[in-house]
Amino acid sequence: MxxxxxxxxxxxxxxxxxxxxxxxxxxxxxxxxxxxxxxxxxxxxxxxxxxxxxxxxxxxxxxxxxxxxxxxxxxxxxxxxxxxxxxxxxxxxxxxxxxxxxxxxxxxxxxxxxxxxxxxxxxxxxxxxxxxxxxxxxxxMTTEFADIRKTPVPLWELADLNRYISMSIQYSRGCPYHCEFCNVTALFGHRPRTKTAAQITAELDRFYSLGWRGSIFFVDDNLIGNKTSIKTGLLPELIRWQQEHVAMSFHTEVSINLADDVPLMQMMVEAGFETVFVGIETPDEDGLAECGKKQNKNRDLIEDVRRIQRAGLQVQGGFVVGFDSDTPSIFQRQIEFIQKSGIVTAMIGLLQAPPGTRLYERLRKENRLLGQISGDNVDGTTNIIPSMNIDTLQEGYKNILRCVYSPEHYYQRIKTFFREYKPKKTDAPLDVRRLLVLFRSIFYLGILGKERVYYWKLFVWTYFHHPRLFPLAMSLAICGYHFRKVCELHVFSRKKCDS
The missing domain is CATH 3.40.50.280 (Cobalamin-binding domain)
Structure with a gap:
């Protein structure tokens, strides 16, 4: 066959x-x-x-x-x-x-x-x-959830690993929370299931034997959904594995309550985690209550982000507008939160209702569904009839993108992040590969780019104030170029942001 x-x-x-x-x-x-x-x-x-x-x-x-x-x-x-x-x-x-x-x-x-x-x-x-x-x-099909302790190591040898930026690995499935708009629990359940630490190190060994030395993304929807498991099983084994090999960098997704657990953050950093994606969604308490995001309620979310940054982890964030409780003031509040938090990579989307979610069922009963979702978090589309006027919602959404991904605001956010960020290790030196990337960024962003003034300001500022973060600064500048290109596809208007 x-x-x-x-x-x-x-x-x-x-x-x-x-x-x-x-x-x-x-x-x-x-x-x-x-x-x-x-x-x-x-x-x-x-x-x-x-x-x-x-x-x-x-x-x-x-x-x-x-x-x-x-x-x-x-x-x-x-x-x-x-x-x-x-x-x-x-x-x-x-x-x-x-x-x-x-x-x-x-x-x-x-x-x-x-x-x-x-x-x-x-x-x-x-x-x-x-x-x-x-x-x-x-x-x-089935309603049964798998025992992922029996899941085999993927056949990575079928892929040309050199064509990719990062590898992927999965430790757990499921999430203990039940946010109204999220289909994770519908697909994978409310109780996190985990692989064994030995399975994960076996997958890392396979990557290593194939010559991979780059970053690895733990694709778990919430890596800390079962804190006991990662504290007593996964993280100690990752720390041991890293000590015995050329260390790799890890990235993952977590809930905001990571900020409450200093020992856990310390263990994650020691194990090699550098970046975490957090679903913040909205700074509005009514919006958080509406969508069932109880883990985010009654918190100082900006201070939470800063605690994670100071622990040595970059925070990426997911944000949503279009909740029934949202008023036109939410757009400026989202901009201000993103800028003050120093979340450089901020994914902002209009509320959508994926099939299988509690939101989908609620809006179906209210005759407020408009068809399929696009699956693209930032294309400005929605499959729901919002409470807010749709034109007001879409224009407010576009203005958020215009603002947070304008060169002025984006490069300022990198500086805000660096003032809080306390990495526990120094970035690797500029080898030939990194130097080539740097030269390309200078050419495309520092010479040809419309953002070149902000690029050079960041270049000089980082070099003198945070020199060991210089490679990260250039990496974030390159990511910003991508984000602006994507936003231009959906914002349509080039007018200056209203902020």
Missing amino acids: NVLLIYPEFPDTFWSFKHALKFVRKKASFPPLGLLTVAAMLPTEWAKRLVDLNVTPLKEKDLAWADYAFISGMIVQRKSACQIIARCKKAGVKIVAGGPLFTSEYEQFADVDHFVLNEAEVTLPPFLEDLSREKARRVY
């Missing part, structure tokens, strides 16, 4: 980093963790190839080789997935589809031969068993 594992292309989105990739000569941010995990669950005697459309095109000879095409993706990859399905259908290749996109919308894909939905550890074995007997059904 010849199996072609196909990963759809991402459009130009906030997290694609497409405009930053040219600086580092990479093709994509991350390889397809889910597909490569599925590959490890397939019979060893099957021949397997990966085609990630984010790094290489799908060729006719690939389709001619394949007996089956396994496709997985997220909602934001819908358009590319449809194109792949059409090509497979035309080539006569049987299609097996799974992952978040198809779990949410499998009824929309008439040309898919088999759906293996929900968690593949549960639904893939019966599909493979039925397939071996030539009695495979069209749809395999």
Whole structure:
């Protein structure tokens, strides 16, 4: 059996980093963790190839080789997935589809031969068993949650690791919180399930044996959902592993209550974590109450962010506008919060209601749904009828993007962050690769870029005030270039922000 594992292309989105990739000569941010995990669950005697459309095109000879095409993706990859399905259908290749996109919308894909939905550890074995007997059904789904302590190491050897900025790894699934707009608990449950620390170090060993020495993103929706597990199991093993190898840098997602646990932050930094993404959503207490974000309520969120920064972790943040409780003042409040907090990477989106969420069900009953979500967090679209006038909401949203990603505000935010940030280790010296990236940033941002005045101000300020953060400053400048390019696609207007 010849199996072609196909990963759809991402459009130009906030997290694609497409405009930053040219600086580092990479093709994509991350390889397809889910597909490569599925590959490890397939019979060893099957021949397997990966085609990630984010790094290489799908060729006719690939389709001619394949007996089956396994496709997985997220909602934001819908358009590319449809194109792949059409090509497979035309080539006569049987299609097996799974992952978040198809779990949410499998009824929309008439040309898919088999759906293996929900968690593949549960639904893939019966599909493979039925397939071996030539009695495979069209749809395999379950309400059961997998024991991920039995999940195998992904087949990373199928991917060309050199084409990516970072690798991915998963320690847990599920989240103890139940925010109204989030579909994590619908997909993965309310009780976090974890792998063993030995599984994680085995995955790190595999990366290491393949020559990877770069960053790794822990894709958990909330790594600290089970604090006991990471404090007594994962982090001590990561610290030990890092001491025995050339250290790698880690990034992940956490809830804001990380700020309450100084020992936990210290352990994370010692283990190699450098950046955490936090769902802050809104500085408005009514908005937090409305969406069930109880872990963020009654807190000084700016001080929380600063505590995490002072512990040696960069904070990236997610923000939302469009709650029923929002008034037109929310737009300026969001701008002010983002600027004061020093959250350089701020993802701001309009409220959307993914299928399976409590928000989706509430708005369905209120006849306030408008169809499918785009899956793009910052494209300015929504699938709900908001309480606020839609024109007011969209223009206010665009103004947030105009402001926080204008060169003036963005570069100022880097300085605000650096004044609080207390990293526990010095960045690696400028080797040949980093020097080439620096020269490209000077050319594209410092010479050709419209932001060149702010770029050079940051360049000089960092060099004299925070010299050991200089590589990070240049990295953030490059990311800012990408964010501005993406925002320009959706803001449309170039007028100066109203702030």
